[in-house]
Amino acid sequence: MTTLHDHIQMLRAELTSFHLSxxxxxxxxxxxxxxxxxxxxxxHDESAPV
Incomplete structure (x- = not known):
């Protein structure tokens, strides 16, 4: 399972492809x-004071 951070990195990497419509x-x-x-x-939720 990928984390949200991993997903963001994968999407950024996909955008560098020259073969995208x-x-x-x-x-x-x-x-x-x-x-x-x-x-x-x-x-933001993690850094909110309790």
Whole structure:
């Protein structure tokens, strides 16, 4: 099982591919944006005072 951080790194790596269609690139960028937002939310929740 991959962690959220691993997933983000894999998506970033996929974006460096020259063999992506415009549609594929947009899908990966959308997934990356969502994953980064989830990561920021989780990081914020962890650092919130109790």
């Amino acid at each position: 415009r549609r594929e690139r947009q899908q990966i960028e959308r997934e990356l944006k969502e994953a980064l937002a989830r990561c920021a939310t989780e990081h």
